[in-house]
Amino acid sequence: MEDEDIALNSVLGLELNRVFFAVRETANKQKIIEFACEVLQSERPERPGSVSPEGPSS
Numbered sequence: 001m002e003d004e005d006i007a008l009n010s011v012l013g014l015e016l017n018r019v020f021f022a023v024r025e026t027a028n029k030q031k032i033i034e035f036a037c038e039v040l041q042s043e044r045p046e047r048p049g050s051v052s053p054e055g056p057s058s
Contacts, residue, residue, distance in 0.1 A: 020032050 016032065016036055021027060023029050023032065
């Protein structure tokens with residue numbers, strides 16, 4: 001099952017990349033980036049003591 005997940009994520013990543021470069025408006029590109037970040041964060045297991053990409057929370 002893990003191999004299937006990797007293959008699916010690769011295909012989805014390629015499609016997201018294709019759409020990103022087909023879009024001309026910067027605002028729409030920002031929405032694509034935000035969507036991709038939300039998806040990635042929702043799929044990552046929560047690890048205690050981990051630091052988010054934005055840095056440590058204060």
